Amino acid sequence: MNHSPLAFHCGVTLSPPSPSDKTADADRLAGGLQRQGLEDVTVPLDILRRLPAELRRSGFRLDLVIGLSGEGLRILDVGKTRVFGIALDIGSTNIECLLYDLGTGEKIGEAGVENPQVYFGYDVLTRVQRSMTGEFADLVRSLSEGIRGVIARNCEMHGIASDEIYAVTVAGNTIMSHFFLGLDVDNIPLSPYIPVVNRSFFADAGGTGLPVNSNAVVYVFPNAGSYVGGDVISGILFSGLYREEEPALFIDVGTNVEITLGCRDWIMVGAGAAGPALEGGVANIGKKAEAGTISRVRIDRRSRKIALEVIGGTEPGGICGSGLIDLVSEMYSAGIIDQSGKFNGGRDEVIERDGVKSYLLFRSGDTGLYLNENEIKNFLLSKAAMFSFLYVFVRSVGLSFRDIKKVYVAGALGCGIDPEKAITIGMLPDIPRERFLPLGNSSIGGAGEVLLQRGLLKEVEDIASKITYREMNEDAELMHVLQGAMFIPHTDPEILKG
Amino acid sequence: MNHSPLAFHCGVTLSPPSPSDKTADADRLAGGLQRQGLEDVTVPLDILRRLPAELRRSGFRLDLVIGLSGEGLRILDVGKTRVFGIALDIGSTNIECLLYDLGTGEKIGEAGVENPQVYFGYDVLTRVQRSMTGEFADLVRSLSEGIRGVIARNCEMHGIASDEIYAVTVAGNTIMSHFFLGLDVDNIPLSPYIPVVNRSFFADAGGTGLPVNSNAVVYVFPNAGSYVGGDVISGILFSGLYREEEPALFIDVGTNVEITLGCRDWIMVGAGAAGPALEGGVANIGKKAEAGTISRVRIDRRSRKIALEVIGGTEPGGICGSGLIDLVSEMYSAGIIDQSGKFNGGRDEVIERDGVKSYLLFRSGDTGLYLNENEIKNFLLSKAAMFSFLYVFVRSVGLSFRDIKKVYVAGALGCGIDPEKAITIGMLPDIPRERFLPLGNSSIGGAGEVLLQRGLLKEVEDIASKITYREMNEDAELMHVLQGAMFIPHTDPEILKG
DSSP states (O other), X not given: OOOBOXXXXXXXXXXXXXXXXXXXXXXXXXXXXXXXXOOSOBOOHHHHHHHHHHHHHTXXXXXXXXXXXXXXXXXXXXXXXXXXXXXXXXXXXXXXXXXXXXXXXXXXXXXEEEOGGGGGOSSHHHHHHHIIIIIHHHHHHHHHXXXXXXXXXXXXXXXXXXXXXXXXXXXXXXXHHHHHHTOOOTTSSSTTOOOSOOSOEEEEHHHHTOSSOXXXXXXXOOOSXXXXXXXXXXXXXXXXXXXXXXXXXXXXXXXXXXXXXXXSSOEEEEEEEOOXXXXXXXXXXXXXXXXXXXXXXXXXXXXXXXXXXXXXXXXXXXXXXXXXHHHHHHHHHTTSBOTTSOBOSSXXXXXXXXXXXXXXXXXXXXXXXXXXXXXXXXHHHHHXXXXXXXXXXXXXXXXXXXXXXXXXXXXXXXXXXXXXXXXXXXXXXXXXXXXXXXXESHHHHHHXXXXXXXXXXXXXXXXXXXXXXXXXXXXXXXXXXXXXXXXXXXXXXXXXXX | OOOBOSEEEEEEEOOOOBTTBOOOHHHHHHHHHHHTTOOSOBOXXXXXXXXXXXXXXXXXXXXXXXXEETTEEEEXXXXXXXXXXXXXXXXXXXXXXXXXXXXXXXXXXEEEEEOGGGGGOSSHHHHHHHIIIIIHHHHHHHHXXXXXXXXXXXXXXXXXXXXXXXXXXXXXXXXXXXXHHTOOOTTSSSTTOOOSOOSOEEEEHHHHTOSXXXXXXXXXXXXXXXXXXXXXXXXXXXXXXXXXXXXXXXXXXXXXXXXXXXXXXXXXXEEEEOOGGGGTOSSTTBOOSSTTEEEEEEEOXXXXXXXXXXXXXXXXXXXXXXXXXXXXXXXXXXXXXXXXXXXXXXXTTEEEETTXXXXXXXXXXXXXXXXXXXXXXXXXXXXXXXXXXXXXXXXXXXXXXXXXXXXXXXESSTTOOOHHHHHHTTSSOOSOXXXXXXXXXXXXXXXXXXXXXXXXXXXXXXXXXXXXXXXXXTOHHHHHHHHHHTSSSOSSGGXXXX
16 A cells, blocks of 8 residues: 555755845745645644744754645644554444554554443434434534543553644544534434535544644545445445446445445445344344454354354353354254244253243353344344345346355454355355455544545545435335345345345 | 735525435535635635534525635635725834725725834844843734734724624734744844745634634735845835836835835845934934824925924824924925034024024924934934935946836825925935825735735735845945935935936
8 A cells, every 4th residue: 555644744854044045944844845746735823833943953854744634735743753643433333443653554553432422312313303402512522522532542552642643534424424523413314314514524623622633634534425424435445346347245234234336437325224233232142342242153053062252262241243143143053043033942052031032142150141032033133124225235226146246244243244154144145255355344444544545535535426325215125025034044045146 | 906805705595405406515505606616615614513504594595705815715704794804014113904894895994003012122123132032922912912902993993893804914024924923033133034934824813813703814925035024025016016117116114214126027125224213213203193293394485484284283292204304304495404404503493402402393382392403413314324225226236216217105104205305305316206106004005905806915926036135234335325415415416316
């Protein structure tokens, strides 16, 4: 990757003034920058005020931090060489924060936190409604506190001072980007669904309240509409789908399932609510991927003995989204549940708890981890929604799963989906396994790439301008496919091959 | 004059959103501006936050205030139609402030105040020395308070709120521009005399502390070196000298005499200390031009009766610079003083006061206004310095006074120099009177022009880049001419015709 970060150190050696060269300090600096190919670099007043002393202290060998703002290059600091940057993914549920050394391009830290706005409602629309009825400032403050906290913690952990952060890239869905910038969300949920801003936006660090250098560059990804946010665009960037010659699929699984189908010529995005099931949210034992969370499950076909992989190797305290996919898939393969997700009779590990049949996953003393029949049913509803979206979406452009040579799978689903397991339960299409390419958190991945490579800003604009949004929930065929998809893998297995 | 102010109101009518046009607010606005020929107009975050409510309140007929900043056009306010601007001339001695309605181009107010920095020293170099020895912040604060006061007073007098001021242009000498921006002056008085910045500078209104809209555009004129400040460049702009086909002379008389000789192809500037005499500063009775100040003097050749013109028609309390030129010229013509400035014997109106011969100008009861022989001598020294500068300067490029077809005379000399009187005493060259063109305060005039016509910013850059500075005080010929010039009009009258 061509290393050309959004903010960068630049050493400039200038010849000192002399009776035959009375050029003023700022003009001298501009000349030096021009000789290095940096034209029209703006100097803010606070930097200008520090310039003469820095020039003479350094013997006219100046260390600058320069950044790209919306209006061109700008000097962000003087007398500094350490330049760090933050990539933010503001999800409805979680905020992720990567810390980069922009000098080396190295990722040196990552931190995440639950979006404090969940206290106003897990569902984003609930938050928008509360915002519309007088709690806008509280919601903005709440998100801001979460973001400030996670950045400060990430910096502290790695010994980085907040004023050493000179660039921030922000990817989030349209609502989250609006809350982040303190923008009105009132017109987003009501027809004709109008955001305040879709184009990319460079904000003054001061106005955003971020704990970073006050001159820092803050770049917010563009949205492609109320339902296709900067997180999707950032993810598409990260996947590389926009450079493909043949149509590729990019699936981002979270609270919503976002599906992108396209190539270098066109990009179509659809989104639908799959429910929190796929994130582990419906299960009592559902947890985000962190130490003590089950990430992988194997059940022996004959002994039905269960083998768990736990993050950090400790005793498990819950299961993440990808673990849940493994678990349901293995329970089905081992004959513990049937096609409809109901428990088959005569299994020792299935017990009745509070009147509901439950599967014992792990026991520790008197307590244990259980998955019950209702939770499995909710999970299957989510996987059905997701598969149906995929199916209808691909067919709507006259393609079938067979035609898709690359399927990028991203999302905050713990440790990444095991395609084999997801295909077993009919969540992903039954196509050759090598076509599935895991991406992890693609949204923050794209934010990190732009941070390290400012040339990608153009690609981002290009992606945003190519996107067509396709409404998913109103589709008649969808309901039809959905019915069968609530079974494992589907009532019509042929449909899985598309 | 083509009216295209630095900040301007712009009405934009947009089609409201509809199910077939889901363009976001900011993007919709950008489209509307583009249709009006305004491309790439930056929207600051605080404006973006107010945009959705303003759009809907106004029924998508938006009133904007747009300004030109260093990096291009920028939205400064929304929902406003009144747009005002301030032109500032920051002189070492006085601060002048013009208030313009940028909608009509009309000048609606003017106010002036003594530069509070004079309490640190009348002489600018004294202030720079005090700044270098720890009083920098005090000097900056002092100037800032003076400027804030004069702007606030000007606005108050005309019922303009401070946040209705969206553009400010600032012309001052290099030192004053530096103090205004809070820039170090330490390197200006020491060889090789290096300012922090010479190029023109757009500052954030917030950083300057001005009592204007926080998004206002603040433009500071470029300097052409330590000794040729933005005030001179602004004055050259105002005079139009830079458009002349044949060499013209532009004389700005203040504490310093600044001389510009040039045309559209080249511009040469020289400056020298003439002393405060020409501003009325050496005389006890010297005052700035305001109500109660003598602006014109006539002395009857036979009766020697004195006739005074007083600003405001009241009893006089002092005399301004142009009045002093009149007075000395008339005293000479009436035979009250001789060529060397000494009183001729036997005049009733000349009396001995504190051991010095003094001329009674005006009596009121027990007190009176007197000009004494020492003051006349100091005045003649100043006029001699000024004439000598002119003579040497014009000759240095191989020209003589005869060759100059236009002589612009500017300066804070009260009511403008009467060329006839100035020629009589040998302060201005003896050339046809119609070649003298009075300009008044040309520095603030140029600042006002840029405020009303942003296209002139290019001309300003052009002027700054063409200027060559010529050191005056080190000239051998100067000393030679100066000796004779201390007499009225000169020991060698031929030299006055150049």
